[in-house]
Amino acid sequence: MRQITNHLPTAELQALDAAHHMHPFTTNEALARKGARIITRASGVYLTDSEGASIIDGMAGLWCVNIGYGRKELAQAAARQIEELPYYNTFFQTSHVPAIALAARIADLAPGDLNHVFFASSGSEANDTNIRLVRHYWALKGQPERSVIIARKNGYHGSTIGGASLGGMVPMHQQGNLPIPGIVHIDQPYWYLEGGDMTPEDFGLARARALEEKILEIGADRVGAFIAEPVQGAGGVIIPPASYWPEIQRIVDKYGILLIADEVITGFGRTGAWFGSQTFGIRPHIMTIAKGLSSGYAPIGGSIVCDEVAAVIASDEFNHGYTYSGHPVAAAVALENLRIMEDEGVVEHVRDVAHPHLAARWHALADHPLVGETTLVGMMGSLALTPVKGRRARFAGEQGAAGLITRERCFANNVIMRHVYDRMIIAPPLVMTPDEIDILIDRATKALDEAYAQLKAEGMLVAQ
Ligand code: PXG
Numbered sequence: 018m019r020q021i022t023n024h025l026p027t028a029e030l031q032a033l034d035a036a037h038h039m040h041p042f043t044t045n046e047a048l049a050r051k052g053a054r055i056i057t058r059a060s061g062v063y064l065t066d067s068e069g070a071s072i073i074d075g076m077a078g079l080w081c082v083n084i085g086y087g088r089k090e091l092a093q094a095a096a097r098q099i100e101e102l103p104y105y106n107t108f109f110q111t112s113h114v115p116a117i118a119l120a121a122r123i124a125d126l127a128p129g130d131l132n133h134v135f136f137a138s139s140g141s142e143a144n145d146t147n148i149r150l151v152r153h154y155w156a157l158k159g160q161p162e163r164s165v166i167i168a169r170k171n172g173y174h175g176s177t178i179g180g181a182s183l184g185g186m187v188p189m190h191q192q193g194n195l196p197i198p199g200i201v202h203i204d205q206p207y208w209y210l211e212g213g214d215m216t217p218e219d220f221g222l223a224r225a226r227a228l229e230e231k232i233l234e235i236g237a238d239r240v241g242a243f244i245a246e247p248v249q250g251a252g253g254v255i256i257p258p259a260s261y262w263p264e265i266q267r268i269v270d271k272y273g274i275l276l277i278a279d280e281v282i283t284g285f286g287r288t289g290a291w292f293g294s295q296t297f298g299i300r301p302h303i304m305t306i307a308k309g310l311s312s313g314y315a316p317i318g319g320s321i322v323c324d325e326v327a328a329v330i331a332s333d334e335f336n337h338g339y340t341y342s343g344h345p346v347a348a349a350v351a352l353e354n355l356r357i358m359e360d361e362g363v364v365e366h367v368r369d370v371a372h373p374h375l376a377a378r379w380h381a382l383a384d385h386p387l388v389g390e391t392t393l394v395g396m397m398g399s400l401a402l403t404p405v406k407g408r409r410a411r412f413a414g415e416q417g418a419a420g421l422i423t424r425e426r427c428f429a430n431n432v433i434m435r436h437v438y439d440r441m442i443i444a445p446p447l448v449m450t451p452d453e454i455d456i457l458i459d460r461a462t463k464a465l466d467e468a469y470a471q472l473k474a475e476g477m478l479v480a481q
Pocket residue numbers: 079138139140141142144173174175176180246250251279280281282305307308318
């Protein structure tokens with residue numbers, strides 16, 4: 018067998034990658050011409066690539082490596098579990114200790130009466146579970162017609178058919194006839210580009226009331242649930258105005274609709290509390306979790322379900338499950354991750370140390386000539402690139418072109434910061450120290466300077 022290792026030359030690895038590996042959310046033909054950047058190892062908050070560059074990871078992988086890279090305890094937890102019991106299912110009246118312990122631990126951490134966990138291997142799978150849970154719940158309650166789920170435009174809930182349908186990403190819907198029937202979308206609370214002359218508070222209320230309007234349009238007796246991320250992550254770290262969530266909560270309470278908080282990004286410390294629902298005062302019936310549950314060291318996700326919904330579902334066989342639901346190795350890794358988070362006070366570190374330091378540095382970027390606004394909650398933030406200071410303007414050219422140029426400058430300066438159209442976003446590992454935050458922001462500032470110069474030189478600083 019041919020050995021393909023870290024020691025092969027970059028070009029050879031890139032050629033093999035291009036020949037055999039289909040990348041997600043990528044125009045593979047274009048990537049093949051350019052060659053992927055090959056990441057070979059990582060430690061703490063730094064990645065190393067095959068050319069030896071040391072890159073500070075402002076995205077915690079893909080919003081998931083919350084405790085940072087290279088924690089040996091997690092490797093040991095996985096190795097121990099593989100030796101003891103690498104796999105067993107939980108379908109046919111059996112259980113195992115890692116799934117039991119992790120479910121109990123999650124129930125302890127989750128607010129209110131969210132005491133029951135249905136495991137999956139990803140956020141997408143968990144949201145597929147949620148669709149089936151909601152519909153089965155209402156059927157068991159004698160209201161099978163309550164099957165419509167309301168979601169939001171520009172929300173992200175995953176890439177399976179169910180997850181992509183719940184999501185409100187038009188480019189995803191355009192490929193493959195999505196959404197599936199029974200899922201409808203309302204407008205997002207994105208004040209910066211959609212708020213016009215309204216105050217953020219009034220706009221937040223108006224966008225929340227869009228839920229009530231949609232419920233009345235469909236008929237309250239046909240609506241089963243509303244799903245939303247406490248803060249839209251992949252949509253561009255869109256933090257809703259303070260008026261939004263209380264009004265949403267009032268509306269779901271009034272119509273007796275299930276509220277699903279998709280906490281795949283906001284869960285496990287990202288917003289400075291264990292869950293984003295706590296930061297925003299939301300009381301969901303179901304929470305979607307993944308990513309930070311294991312800090313990305315093993316694929317695991319799930320749905321945390323409240324007492325009442327779990328009791329109704331428990332009254333019948335729920336014909337749903339994945340081979341890897343509650344996978345013992347992933348569960349053992351997640352448990353060890355949660356132990357570290359608790360023992361090392363990672364949530365407190367975010368609240369008392371990392372967020373305040375990052376906030377001071379991040380919001381100072383609002384003075385940069387290319388920046389129209391900065392937003393940050395806990396350790397997730399975004400900035401809007403602007404062609405004209407002082408106006409909430411879009412770029413005249415193709416949406417996202419300025420963002421792409423800025424992301425390329427970030428790559429060149431060894432800092433990972435993503436773009437969503439013309440917003441730049443960060444979600445660094447939660448354990449980042451103030452010194453590391455300074456390095457992140459210094460590199461990001463240099464990238465912004467270079468992007469500004471390039472956009473200016475190319476005549477792209479023109480408002481729509
Ligand atoms: N819900 C939310 C809120 C997410 O952010 C998922 C569900 C799906 O999880 P899985 O584990 O199936 O990917 C996510 C995932 C991006 C990006 O570009 C974001 C995600 C995934 C891939 C890319 O920001 N979030």
